[in-house]
Structure formats: structure tokens, C-alpha cells
Amino acid sequence: MKDKIEEEHNHSQIFGKKTELYFAVLCGVFLLIGFLIEKLGIFPTSVSLSSYIISYFFGGYFITIEAYKKIIKGGFDIDFLMIAAAAGAAYINSWAEGALLLFLFSLGHALEHYAMNKAKKSIEALGKLSPKTALIKKRGKLEEISIKDLRINDVIVVKPNSKIAADGVIIKGNSSINQAPITGESIPVDKTSITTIDNLPEFNEIDKHHVVYTGTINGDNSIDVLVLKLSEDSTVSRLIKMVSEVETQKSPTQRLTKKFEKWYVPVVIIVVFLLCFAYLIIDENFNDSLYRAITVLVAASPCALAISTPSAVLSGVARAAQKGVLIKGGKALEDLGEITTIAFDKTGTLTEGKPKLTNVIPLNHFDEIEFVQLVLEVESLSNHPLAKAIAKDIKSQYKIEVENKASNVNAIQGKGIRATYNQKEAFIGNVKLMESANINVDEFVISKMEHLLENGHTVMIVALKKQIIGLISVMDTPRKTAKSTLKRLKEIGIKHMIMLTGDHQNVGNAIAKQIGLTEAKGNLLPEDKVEAIKSLLQRDGKIAMVGDGVNDAPAMALSTVSVAMGAAGSDVALETADVALMSDKIENLPFVIGLSRQSKRIIKQNIWISLGVVVLLVPVTILGLTNIGLAVAFHEGSTIVVVINALRLLRFKNELSFN
Incomplete structure (x- = not known):
């Protein structure tokens, strides 16, 4: 895939990345000019011929390059057949027909190649996840170095609200880490330092509460991280590798097309070559046999077949x-x-991707408004993302504001927060926080919490004066x-x-x-x-x-x-x-x-139409029952039919209303 992208890039130096598309358009422009000049009849034949030759150049340039690359590798495909058909048409002085073949085919070719650099872009975008430098701690001093120079067991310092530069384990400090870039988790995860770094298990076996990943975002606290993976082995690098591997795999459709080309093109070439010597068997001269062979080549050239899919795709993409x-x-x-x-x-x-306040449950006959006022006062003093979400939703739902009744807020990593509210001690957090404060969590509260947890909520207990006064929960809502x-x-x-x-x-x-x-x-x-x-x-x-x-x-x-x-x-x-x-x-x-399904149906219809015309025309031209003009008329007529059929997609509304 990468080599293919580079090839396309190298071909696109004249007008940039859209050169192939511009060449196809110029082919059509000079075809039209030549056709009009020829029909007007007021200029010498050489003028229209010159226009057709220029049209041939623009239409055949990229197709010829592709065909040549395949030929030197021992392969013949539809590109070669189109060039041969156009050359044959020129030989028997049917320049307009040949130019039209090249225009339609080169236009489809250009549209097909336009998005070829998608894989390269996706890999480049992944590479931007990781920071370029890291702060490393050496002999008590901080030094900024490139992440390429990091070594296993180096200690990096990650400042608040900055990206983490390596996969590793926290050895000092606690923080909430936004892991969304890697795991997709909607709520930042509380991380704590590991108690000892002696005899560390394998990276994947370390408790996830101590592990951090490259490209994730640190919260409000500074942490020290022991580097356990080099940049080329980091989580981000694995993402890059996985994307690059699957992007380069060929689709079943591509393989099917290649199989078709392998037998179709050589068969047509052999038949046309043999027809050139038909005069040895039947009563006609060499020129008649050559004319018949070129007529068959034009009839067999898969112009309608080649444009049948791109025209439907273009219409479908435009409608989308x-x-x-x-x-x-x-x-x-x-x-x-x-x-x-x-x-x-x-x-x-x-x-929605954002935590929302989902339940406010006062307990022990505590007044609901006073309960939410306490929660608002305490949570509004915290920088934790969950606290900010709770405070915002309380203000919105209850139409109340902060009255500065809380103070002395202390965040306890992995447990919750403690504060003073109206000169009384208040707690908001999990069961561990309550236990550390010697607050009894009875079976009724546990039962309520388990019900909420089973339904996907993140639950917090609220306590005042050593007594539980209620529960609150948050959730990323659909x-x-x-x-x-x-x-x-x-x-x-x-x-x-x-x-x-x-x-x-x-x-x-x-x-x-x-x-x-x-x-x-x-x-x-x-x-x-x-x-x-x-x-x-x-x-x-x-x-x-x-x-x-x-x-x-x-x-x-x-x-x-x-x-x-x-x-x-x-x-x-x-x-x-x-x-x-x-x-x-x-x-x-x-x-x-629905649009895709209808596009698929139209593509199948177009293929049957185009193949049907080829199946009809080739025997007729082989038997000499028609001339090249009629063959081209039928041939290009099938192209017009498949294009019109494809344009039906532009009025697609939904699967039930389309007809």
C-alpha cells in the first residue's frame, strides 16, 4: 500500500495530487473540441486530428504507465486492453471513438485513485498521539529529552494536564488519568503509586490502578512514572502497527477483479491476434481481416464494464x-x-461521551434541597472531572448556586473528598472513604448502591457528621x-x-x-x-x-x-x-x-448490462455481421445506459421509498 501511495504521489507532480483527474478532464475537453471541429467542417481535417491526438495523450497517459508497469512484470489487465482498443481505433481512423473510450476510462481511473493515501494519513495521525519529549529525573534534576532516548527503568516526571510520554508504572504521586485516547473510557481513572518496584510482574499483569499509557492525559497532580516500555513497544506504537497491517490487506473485491482480468484480457488479445490472419482461412484480403480484428477489439474493450462501478459509486457518494x-x-x-x-x-x-448526574437519593429523611446544596458546595471546590459534572448538573436541574458554605476540601485519591460544610465534617466518596472515616455503611445503603452499580452507574455516598445522608450517581447517558x-x-x-x-x-x-x-x-x-x-x-x-x-x-x-x-x-x-x-x-x-444496498443492486445491473453487450457484440463482429461504427454505437450506448442507471442513486431517499 505504501509503495502504491508513493507511486501515485510521484505521478502527481504537475498539478499536485489531482493531476490524474485534471488529465481526464482535459482528455474530455479536447475530445469535445475535436468532435465539434469535425462536425462543423470549416477547418482542415488536421485540426480536429490534432485535438484528438492531444485528447489521446491526456486520456492515455496514466493508463499507459499502469499498463507498462504490469507488462514488465508479465501481466496484462484492462488498462492494456483499453490502450490497445484506443490504438486500434486510431489505426482505422476512428479517433473520436478511441478518445471517448480513453476519456471515460481515465475518469473512472482518476476517481478510483483519488483516495489512495488514506492509509498513510491514518498512520501519521496515530503518530501524533505520543508527545515528542519527556521530563526525565536524573540525580535529583529534571532534564527534557526526546522520547526516542528514553530507556527502560528511566523515571519521567509528568506534570499536571500534560500527556504521558511512555508506558509505565506510577512510583510517586496519585492522579486522575484521562485514558479516553487509548481505552475509550468516558470517565477519568484514579491512579495511585505502586508500593514497591521490587520484582515487578510483566507489564500486562501489573494492577491497572498503577499503570499509565503513552498518549493518555494526566490530571491535576504531578506524578513520577517508571518507564517499562520503549516508544517502539508502547501502546500507541501497537496501535500504529495494527492499523498499518490491516490497511494493507487486499479486499475480496480486489482479488476477484484481478482473477477476472487474468483470463479476460489475454483471451481477447489472443482472439484479436488470430482474427488478423482470418484471410488465410476465409476468402478475404489482409485489410478486411485486420478491420474485423480491430472491430472485435473495440467491441470487446470493457469500457462500459469499467465505468459501470465508478459511475454508480460516484452517484452514491454524491448522494451521501x-x-x-x-x-x-x-x-x-x-x-x-x-x-x-x-x-x-x-x-x-x-x-453523549460526558458523565451526567443520574440519581439524587437523600436518606434518613434528609431534605433533598439541603442535600443537593451540600453536594454542590463540596463538589464545586474540587477539580475532579466527576465533581465538575455533578456541580454543573445540580445547578442546571435544581436552579441553585454556590453559597460558599464549604471549605477545607481535601481530595483523597481513589476514595473521594472530605470537606467542612457549615462547620461540620462532610464526606463524598466510596465505601472505602466511609470506612476510613469510621462511618457505618449499613446493608440498606449497600443494597441501593449495588442496584445502581448493576445498572451501570458510578455511585458516591454522601455523609455529614459521621452519618450517611444520601447517595448520588453519575453515568454516561445514551x-x-x-x-x-x-x-x-x-x-x-x-x-x-x-x-x-x-x-x-x-x-x-x-x-x-x-x-x-x-x-x-x-x-x-x-x-x-x-x-x-x-x-x-x-x-x-x-x-x-x-x-x-x-x-x-x-x-x-x-x-x-x-x-x-x-x-x-x-x-x-x-x-x-x-x-x-x-x-x-x-x-x-x-x-x-440503505443507499449502499441500492448502490450494490445498481452496480450488479450495470455489470450485467455491460457484459451482455460485450457477449452480444463480440460474436457478431467476429462473424463480420457489423462494421466498426455500429460496434462503437452499441458499445458507447451501453456506457450511456449504465451511467444513466447509476444517476438514479442521486434521488435516493430511503430503502422503502426508492423505486
Whole structure:
């Protein structure tokens, strides 16, 4: 793939990356000029001929290069056949027909190659995840060095709100780490320092509460990290490797096309060559045999076949763009229509991607307004992302403001916060925080918490004066349109809808139940998502993956068709994806699947039309029952038919209304 990208880049020096497209357009322009001059009849024949020759140059330039590269490797394909047909048409003075062949074919060629650098861009975008330098601690002093110079067992210092430069284990300090770039978790994870670094187990076996990854973002506290993996072995590097590996794999469609070309083109060449010597067997001269052979070559040239798919793809892509959906090429457009299984990322795809206050439960007859006022006062003094989300939602839902009744807020890493509220000691956090403060957590409270936890909520206990006064919970809530979208997908034949998430299994199960998913898989790292996709591919043959984050890139690249949420999607997801919902509306997914199915049907129709004309024309021309003019008329007529058929896609609305 990389070599192919470089080849295309080297061919595109005259007008930049769009040179091939410009050449195809210029071929059409000079074809039109030559045709008009010829029909007007007021200029010498040499003028129209010159225009046709220029058209030949622009239309045949890139096709000839491709054909030459295949020939020197011992292969003949449709590129060669098109050049041979155009040359034959020129030999028998049918310049306009030859130029038209080259124009239509070169236009399809140019559109096909336009997105060839997608794999390279996705890998470059992944590389930007990792910071370029790290602060290393040596002999009590800090020194900034390139991450390439980091060594295992170096100690790096990660300042607040900065990216972590290496995979490793925290040996000093505690902090909340935003792991969304790697695991896709919607809520930052509390990390603590490991008690001892003696006899450390393998990296993957270390308690995840002590481990940090390259490219993740530190919270408000400074931490010291012992480097356990070099940059080339880091999590980000693995992502890059996985994306590059799956991006270079050829699709089944490509392999099928290659098989077809291997037998079709040589057969046509052999038949045309033999027909040149028909005069040895039948009663005609050499010129008549040559004319017959060239007529067969024109009839057999797969112009309509070559344009049948690109024309449908172009129409389908254009219609999708009108609806704010970017489809990157024909493979995605064709494959999406055959999908019956879709895997979804959770955070930012099926959910809003932001924690929301979901439950306020005062206990022991505590007044609800006074309860939420206490929570607001205490949480508003914390910088923790969850605390900020809780404070924001309380203000919005209860229409109250901070009255500065809280003070002396102290964050206790991994447990919660302690503060003074109205001169009384208050606590908000988990069971461990309550136990450390000698606050009794009875069975009733535990039961309430377990019910919320089972439904995917993150739960916190609120206590005042050593007494529990209530519970609050937060959750990454589903998108408003998620449930109706999944229902529509089920109606149009999507049988399996699976969620793959880095969040806890309970969270995944709760979201799945709310919106109607068939299955949810939680606690997944990027490599786990890749394994899940491999398993689904083995079971169902083809699968679409819908995601928005960097951590989804390897799984998306491995899937048959990858779909990125546009506005919320990372650069990597967008570059890796075959389809991007640019307006960030997941409800456009059923539309694009319906469009894909209709595109697939039209592509099949076009192929049958184009092959039918070839099957009809070739025997007729071999038997000498028609001349080259009639052959070209039928040949180009089939091209017009397949293009008109493809243009029907521009009025596609949905699968039920299309006719």
C-alpha cells in the first residue's frame, strides 16, 4: 500500500495530487473540441486530428504507465486492453471513438485513485498521539529529552494536564488519568503509586490502578512514572502497527477483479491476434481481416464494464454527501450493503461521551434541597472531572448556586473528598472513604448502591457528621437518537448489534438494555476490541465497526467497513474510517446502509448490462455481421445506459421509498 501511495504521489507532480483527474478532464475537453471541429467542417481535417491526438495523450497517459508497469512484470489487465482498443481505433481512423473510450476510462481511473493515501494519513495521525519529549529525573534534576532516548527503568516526571510520554508504572504521586485516547473510557481513572518496584510482574499483569499509557492525559497532580516500555513497544506504537497491517490487506473485491482480468484480457488479445490472419482461412484480403480484428477489439474493450462501478459509486457518494455522510470509495459503498452485524463503540458513539448526574437519593429523611446544596458546595471546590459534572448538573436541574458554605476540601485519591460544610465534617466518596472515616455503611445503603452499580452507574455516598445522608450517581447517558436508530437498523435487516467498550461490563449491559443492543462487551483494551472484531468476522463473514476514538482505530481498520462519528471523532478515526458521519448524527446510519444496498443492486445491473453487450457484440463482429461504427454505437450506448442507471442513486431517499 505504501509503495502504491508513493507511486501515485510521484505521478502527481504537475498539478499536485489531482493531476490524474485534471488529465481526464482535459482528455474530455479536447475530445469535445475535436468532435465539434469535425462536425462543423470549416477547418482542415488536421485540426480536429490534432485535438484528438492531444485528447489521446491526456486520456492515455496514466493508463499507459499502469499498463507498462504490469507488462514488465508479465501481466496484462484492462488498462492494456483499453490502450490497445484506443490504438486500434486510431489505426482505422476512428479517433473520436478511441478518445471517448480513453476519456471515460481515465475518469473512472482518476476517481478510483483519488483516495489512495488514506492509509498513510491514518498512520501519521496515530503518530501524533505520543508527545515528542519527556521530563526525565536524573540525580535529583529534571532534564527534557526526546522520547526516542528514553530507556527502560528511566523515571519521567509528568506534570499536571500534560500527556504521558511512555508506558509505565506510577512510583510517586496519585492522579486522575484521562485514558479516553487509548481505552475509550468516558470517565477519568484514579491512579495511585505502586508500593514497591521490587520484582515487578510483566507489564500486562501489573494492577491497572498503577499503570499509565503513552498518549493518555494526566490530571491535576504531578506524578513520577517508571518507564517499562520503549516508544517502539508502547501502546500507541501497537496501535500504529495494527492499523498499518490491516490497511494493507487486499479486499475480496480486489482479488476477484484481478482473477477476472487474468483470463479476460489475454483471451481477447489472443482472439484479436488470430482474427488478423482470418484471410488465410476465409476468402478475404489482409485489410478486411485486420478491420474485423480491430472491430472485435473495440467491441470487446470493457469500457462500459469499467465505468459501470465508478459511475454508480460516484452517484452514491454524491448522494451521501448531500446528507452529510462522507464515503471513501467504492469498496465501502458496496460492502456496507451486505452487512448484517454492526459493532459500536460506546463513548461518544452510542452515548453523549460526558458523565451526567443520574440519581439524587437523600436518606434518613434528609431534605433533598439541603442535600443537593451540600453536594454542590463540596463538589464545586474540587477539580475532579466527576465533581465538575455533578456541580454543573445540580445547578442546571435544581436552579441553585454556590453559597460558599464549604471549605477545607481535601481530595483523597481513589476514595473521594472530605470537606467542612457549615462547620461540620462532610464526606463524598466510596465505601472505602466511609470506612476510613469510621462511618457505618449499613446493608440498606449497600443494597441501593449495588442496584445502581448493576445498572451501570458510578455511585458516591454522601455523609455529614459521621452519618450517611444520601447517595448520588453519575453515568454516561445514551444519545437521544440511539434507541430509535437501532430500532430502524433492526427493521432494515441488521441482525446483530454489539457494543465494544473500555468501560465496566455493568455499564455496557445497562446501556445495551436501555437502547436495544443485542450484546455488550466491556473492560476492553484496543487489542481486545481487535480480537472481538476477529471473532465476529469469523462468525458473520462481514462486519461494520462504528467508533469515534483513537482506541477504536485498529478495530475499525480490521472491520469490513469502518464508520466514524464525524464531529466527535478523532483525526485517527476519521482517517482510518471508510465512512464518516460528518454531522455527527448516528441516525444517518440506516440511510447510508440503505443507499449502499441500492448502490450494490445498481452496480450488479450495470455489470450485467455491460457484459451482455460485450457477449452480444463480440460474436457478431467476429462473424463480420457489423462494421466498426455500429460496434462503437452499441458499445458507447451501453456506457450511456449504465451511467444513466447509476444517476438514479442521486434521488435516493430511503430503502422503502426508492423505486
